[in-house]
Amino acid sequence: MDALYTLFSAPEHRLDDHPEHPDRFSQFPPWQSGPLARCLTRLKITPAAEEDLLRVHKPELLRTLKAACEVGGFVDYAPTYVSPASWQAALTSAGGALTVSRAILSGACPRGFALTRPPGHHAEPGHAMGFCLFNNVAIAAADALARGLERAAIFDFDVHHGNGTQAAFLNHPQVGFFSTHEEHIYPGSGAIDEAPHARGRLLNLPLPAGAGDRAFEQIMQTVLAPWLAAWQPQMLFVSAGFDAHWRDPLAHLGLSTSGYFRMAQALISLADRHCGGRILFVLEGGYDPEALAHNTNAVMQALAGQSSAPDPLGPGPEEEPDINPRLAQLKTLHHL
Numbered sequence: 001m002d003a004l005y006t007l008f009s010a011p012e013h014r015l016d017d018h019p020e021h022p023d024r025f026s027q028f029p030p031w032q033s034g035p036l037a038r039c040l041t042r043l044k045i046t047p048a049a050e051e052d053l054l055r056v057h058k059p060e061l062l063r064t065l066k067a068a069c070e071v072g073g074f075v076d077y078a079p080t081y082v083s084p085a086s087w088q089a090a091l092t093s094a095g096g097a098l099t100v101s102r103a104i105l106s107g108a109c110p111r112g113f114a115l116t117r118p119p120g121h122h123a124e125p126g127h128a129m130g131f132c133l134f135n136n137v138a139i140a141a142a143d144a145l146a147r148g149l150e151r152a153a154i155f156d157f158d159v160h161h162g163n164g165t166q167a168a169f170l171n172h173p174q175v176g177f178f179s180t181h182e183e184h185i186y187p188g189s190g191a192i193d194e195a196p197h198a199r200g201r202l203l204n205l206p207l208p209a210g211a212g213d214r215a216f217e218q219i220m221q222t223v224l225a226p227w228l229a230a231w232q233p234q235m236l237f238v239s240a241g242f243d244a245h246w247r248d249p250l251a252h253l254g255l256s257t258s259g260y261f262r263m264a265q266a267l268i269s270l271a272d273r274h275c276g277g278r279i280l281f282v283l284e285g286g287y288d289p290e291a292l293a294h295n296t297n298a299v300m301q302a303l304a305g306q307s308s309a310p311d312p313l314g315p316g317p318e319e320e321p322d323i324n325p326r327l328a329q330l331k332t333l334h335h336l
């Protein structure tokens with residue numbers, strides 16, 4: 001089974017001792033020459049154009065962010081840093097998602113993974129924040145709609161709430177959004193009863209610390225599957241953040257690499273059933289470079305149709321809490 005990917009580590013967009021750093025990509029396996037090479041095709045990235053950004057972002061953001069990049073410094077308290085190299089890096093990162101998305105829509109291949117940074121899902125229409133400059137996944141989904149897609153779904157399994165993506169599509173009837181995230185951490189949004197005007201379309205599931213592999217298996221089966229069956233998107237976009245891994249320094253959700261592999265398999269299978277097979281994973285967070293290498297590799301293995309993926313770090317050390325009451329509440333809220 002073939003899959004497409006883009007890879008861009010943004011080596012010049014960097015700040016020493018910041019977790020969102022090019023070294024995040026330093027331990028990635030050589031997919032181009034390794035055992036998966038015959039299953040994976042790397043695409044050359046076309047950077048995003050201004051009109052691509054403007055489908056999601058306000059013109060003021062483009063002006064203020066470009067000016068901030070020229071000077072360098074911080075644009076929020078996360079802290080989100082910029083430098084003269086950051087503008088082009090952000091265009092290329094967004095272009096990485098667009099390049100794979102457009103290839104999928106052209107029928108070249110239904111599956112892909114955009115492995116680029118800086119990440120995107122915290123970037124709101126008018127604000128760069130949370131290590132994110134432009135909202136890569138939202139820009140790709142908006143582009144797909146502009147090219148004729150009628151309904152898109154975005155599933156965000158990054159450990160943080162995808163506030164920027166939710167803001168981008170808050171009142172957009174063609175885009176469904178479902179974010180899982182650890183409760184009580186950055187950015188603080190994503191309550192289970194948020195966005196009451198969009199029940200069945202905008203879903204938020206805050207999870208207790210330690211909700212790990214079993215929780216995500218339940219989420220796939222009992223929430224995501226019936227939601228996709230009801231929403232009927234023509235393409236599934238995945239904000240793939242790997243900071244929910246138990247080794248990640250920024251959060252405590254307790255997933256393992258095997259858990260990510262099974263989740264990727266489940267997502268691909270759901271895309272086959274409900275989205276004509278079309279699925280695009282877009283990298284978001286993940287701040288332990290060794291864990292990020294194993295976790296992104298697990299998604300690549302799933303995209304290539306492999307039946308297992310290496311998990312040298314093993315399962316998380318914590319006992320998993322029962323999330324059934326919360327799942328029941330979410331299903332009731334959204335009539336699933």
Ligand SMILES: [Zn+2]
Nearest residue numbers: 158160243285
């Ligand atoms: Zn995150």
